[in-house]
Amino acid sequence: MTEATHRFSIPANVSSASAHRTPLSARVKAAVFFVLLTALLIIYSLPSVGVILTSLKSNAEIGREGIWNLPDTVSLQNYRDAWVDGHAGKYLANSLKVTIPAAAISILFGVLTGYTLAKLPFRGSDTLFIFLVAGLFIPPQVVMIPLFRMFNRAGLYDTLWSMIIVHIGFGIPICTLVMKNFFATIPTAIREAAIIDGANELLVLVRVMLPLSLPSLAVLATLQFTWIWNDFLWPVIFTRSDDVRTVMFGLASLRGQYSVAYGTQSAMAIFASIPTLVIFVFFQKYFIRGLTLGSVKG
Amino acid sequence: MTRASRKWALIFLAVPVSFYIVVVIYPLASSFYYSFTDWNGFSEQYNFVGLDNFERMKTDRLFRGALKNTLVWTVAAVVIPTSIGLLIALALHERGLLSRLYKSLFYLPICLSLVVIGQVWIWIYQPGFGLLNIVLEKIGLSEYTRAFLADPDTALESVIAAWSWQQVALAMVIFLAGLTAVPRELTEAAEIDGAGYWRTVRHVIIPLLRPASVIVIALSVINSLKSFDILYMMTRGGPFHSSDNLAMMMYNESFQKYRMGYGSAIAVVLFLITLVVIVVYFRQQRGLEQLYD
Numbered sequence: 001m002t003e004a005t006h007r008f009s010i011p012a013n014v015s016s017a018s019a020h021r022t023p024l025s026a027r028v029k030a031a032v033f034f035v036l037l038t039a040l041l042i043i044y045s046l047p048s049v050g051v052i053l054t055s056l057k058s059n060a061e062i063g064r065e066g067i068w069n070l071p072d073t074v075s076l077q078n079y080r081d082a083w084v085d086g087h088a089g090k091y092l093a094n095s096l097k098v099t100i101p102a103a104a105i106s107i108l109f110g111v112l113t114g115y116t117l118a119k120l121p122f123r124g125s126d127t128l129f130i131f132l133v134a135g136l137f138i139p140p141q142v143v144m145i146p147l148f149r150m151f152n153r154a155g156l157y158d159t160l161w162s163m164i165i166v167h168i169g170f171g172i173p174i175c176t177l178v179m180k181n182f183f184a185t186i187p188t189a190i191r192e193a194a195i196i197d198g199a200n201e202l203l204v205l206v207r208v209m210l211p212l213s214l215p216s217l218a219v220l221a222t223l224q225f226t227w228i229w230n231d232f233l234w235p236v237i238f239t240r241s242d243d244v245r246t247v248m249f250g251l252a253s254l255r256g257q258y259s260v261a262y263g264t265q266s267a268m269a270i271f272a273s274i275p276t277l278v279i280f281v282f283f284q285k286y287f288i289r290g291l292t293l294g295s296v297k298g
Numbered sequence: 299m300t301r302a303s304r305k306w307a308l309i310f311l312a313v314p315v316s317f318y319i320v321v322v323i324y325p326l327a328s329s330f331y332y333s334f335t336d337w338n339g340f341s342e343q344y345n346f347v348g349l350d351n352f353e354r355m356k357t358d359r360l361f362r363g364a365l366k367n368t369l370v371w372t373v374a375a376v377v378i379p380t381s382i383g384l385l386i387a388l389a390l391h392e393r394g395l396l397s398r399l400y401k402s403l404f405y406l407p408i409c410l411s412l413v414v415i416g417q418v419w420i421w422i423y424q425p426g427f428g429l430l431n432i433v434l435e436k437i438g439l440s441e442y443t444r445a446f447l448a449d450p451d452t453a454l455e456s457v458i459a460a461w462s463w464q465q466v467a468l469a470m471v472i473f474l475a476g477l478t479a480v481p482r483e484l485t486e487a488a489e490i491d492g493a494g495y496w497r498t499v500r501h502v503i504i505p506l507l508r509p510a511s512v513i514v515i516a517l518s519v520i521n522s523l524k525s526f527d528i529l530y531m532m533t534r535g536g537p538f539h540s541s542d543n544l545a546m547m548m549y550n551e552s553f554q555k556y557r558m559g560y561g562s563a564i565a566v567v568l569f570l571i572t573l574v575v576i577v578v579y580f581r582q583q584r585g586l587e588q589l590y591d
Contacts, residue, residue: 037389041400046429047418047463048406054421066427105363111312120307132315135322137576141545142569145558146328147321148339169321172314187363201306230411232527237553248413252531255417262421269414280409284402291468292475 019246055079055266058144063263078267085277086264087242088271091250094286095229095275098160102167103224107217109168115205117176118183119191129180135173140166144237162238163246167228182216183209222283223290226276247262247272279297329569339558351563360539361564364547368571369452370521370569371461371543375522376515378462383469383514384507388499390470391477405471408466416531419460423447447533449564450540457532457541461525476510477503515581523572544568 050068055078057071082088117129121127151162186209194204210217235249245253251268252262279287333351337344356363386404390397407415415540422429423446431443442475446456488498504511526545529535535542535550542550552561 033389037400040386040389041403044463045403045406047411047415047422050421050429051414051418056305066432068427068429068432069422108318111315112310116307116310120303120310122304122307128311128315132318135318137520137572138322138326139520139545139568139572141524141526141548142565142572143322143325145332145339145550145552145562145565146325148553149328150325166321169318170319172322172585176314201303201310203312230413232411232413232530236530236551248411248527251417252413255531256473265417269417273410273414276409276411280406284405286472287409287474288405292472 009165051266051269055270057263059261061262067262067266070274078263079271081261081264082267082271086254086268087250088247088268089248090243091245092271092275094244095246095248095272096161098167099225099228102164102171102228103221105164106168106171106175106218106224109172110177110179110220111210111213111217113172113176114181115183115209116180117180119186119188120201120207129176132176133173135170135267136177140170140233144233148237157168157238158240158244160244163231163234166234166238167231171224171228174223178216178220178290179213182213188213215289218283218286219290221281222287225279228285229276308466321494324568329562329565332559333566334559335558335562336557337562339552344559347559351560354560355563355567357507360542360547363539364535364542364544364564365567366546367541368543368568369400370454371522371525374458374462374517375465378458378516379465380511381464382466384473384504384511386466387470387473387477388503391474399476405467407467408471410464412461412464412525412527413531415460415464416457416528418445419456419463420532422460423456446536447505450537453533453537454541457529460532461522461528465518466480469518472510472514472517473507476507485507489590512579516575516582519575520572523568523575544571 034279045089045193053069053071054062056076057067058073058075061072075170104229113132117125117132120189147162147166148157151157151165156162156165181276190208191204195201199207230248231246232252235246236252239245239249251265253271254265334346335344335349336347336350379582390401390404393400421427425431425443425445425448432447434440434443439521444452484506485498486500488502489495493501498576524545525543526549529541529543529546530549533541535546539547544567548561548564548568551564561568
């Protein structure tokens with residue numbers, strides 16, 4: 001482990017193989033550092049731990065002892081309540097019905113624009129790229145009122161469609177950015193060889209380029225899924241009825257209805273967080289790569 | 299480019315670009331248009347009122363409060379994620395196996411929704427059950443206990459602290475990625491020259507982290523300007539509008555009071571502030587490109 005032997009004046013790792021060779025004072029320092037870091041981590045994790053603990057307690061116990069201690073008895077009643085009385089299942093289904101098509105179509109659009117801008121440049125294509133990416137910076141509130149009016153007129157107010165459409169639109173900038181940057185790294189010779197062999201651009205894109213771009217597609221899939229799933233603004237603006245409520249809106253309205261049902265709320269919060277936690281655990285590499293785009297080189 | 303490729307370029311771009319124009323650009327332009335009207339949200343009739351909506355902001359106490367809070371939030375967004383995020387990133391960078399687990403646990407808030415985060419932090423700030431009040435009580439600072447979110451003096455700061463919990467994690471991730479690009483030889487050379495850890499950080503590592511810092515600051519400032527979810531969840535801008543920001547006020551004016559014209563004018567102001575941030579950001583970026591090319 002070369003990292004562990006790296007000589008910074010704050011010693012690297014207490015449990016490193018070379019620990020027996022480092023002087024005692026350095027080892028004490030390392031231990032203190034480790035303890036402080038662990039303490040910081042525990043404090044930092046308290047909010048997350050609080051939700052989990054609360055979800056496992058009965059409401060009677062919460063009323064008696066509050067929410068910030070270990071449960072006396074572990075109960076799954078809150079999860080049952082959130083599922084049956086809180087309609088968690090319906091809300092989760094609605095969130096999936098919005099998130100999956102919106103993420104998939106925005107990525108598809110990003111593939112199309114990204115490929116064209118990177119491999120089929122024309123006069124003005126650089127300007128078009130900036131135009132498409134500029135949307136990254138537009139606060140969604142700025143377009144809220146006109147979209148509200150547009151969806152009302154089109155009869156899409158209070159439907160899942162309104163959210164799908166707006167998430168596709170606001171997904172185009174990031175998807176264009178990531179895919180264009182990716183396609184720019186693929187040698188043009190690959191495309192030209194396929195074209196000479198008689199393929200058209202669509203075939204080149206589907207047969208040659210897409211298989212190469214799987215990692216970038218994974219980056220976008222994790223990012224888009226997480227952002228769209230966690231969104232709360234659009235459901236608040238574009239929906240009213242319970243039947244089209246997404247899980248985040250459902251969770252927020254649970255607070256309004258039973259403001260003391262902490263147990264049910266925390267179980268609902270956990271249901272609502274499971275999909276993004278799954279992505280976080282299994283696809284962390286891609287998710288982090290997406291978050292850190294451009295941070296290494298300006 | 300051949301004629302055939304040109305045809306394909308057009309086919310590939312047609313739907314995505316039209317979609318983007320209809321859903322993002324056209325509404326953006328419409329917001330400017332509505333900001334000069336007194337539209338109420340329902341009726342098909344409305345009047346042009348020129349700059350009345352903007353004139354009105356000058357004397358609107360609520361607008362001033364919301365603007366001030368937005369700026370406070372922006373300052374916090376520049377300072378908190380960069381400093382704490384960088385410290386945690388430095389603490390976790392190149393610390394061996396265990397730090398991988400620690401990193402994951404520090405990352406965690408990023409994948410949580412601000413609705414969930416708002417929910418938990420309400421429980422931290424609560425007067426009776428709240429963790430913060432329990433801790434203050436235990437360490438003998440009971441005169442500071444209060445209903446943090448119901449108190450106009452602390453509501454905004456409390457929401458910003460909760461929001462920062464996630465932003466710090468995001469900043470940390472970006473700084474950690476930036477740190478992997480800092481050449482080991484440079485930090486080692488500085489150490490051999492007897493620079494010591496903190497001087498190495500200050501004079502070698504931080505300058506090399508400039509690209510990452512620019513991104514962290516830009517991201518968190520833009521996130522702060524948009525922030526709505528967590529505020530809606532925790533205080534709805536209250537008590538007595540003491541924690542309103544522009545995004546919240548815009549929502550209230552448009553969707554609670556049905557003053558869509560005035561709401562649009564606030565949206566325009568929000569957009570113009572964002573535009574200033576973007577211009578500064580791209581200036582910095584261009585400066586960086588010259589620095590590294």
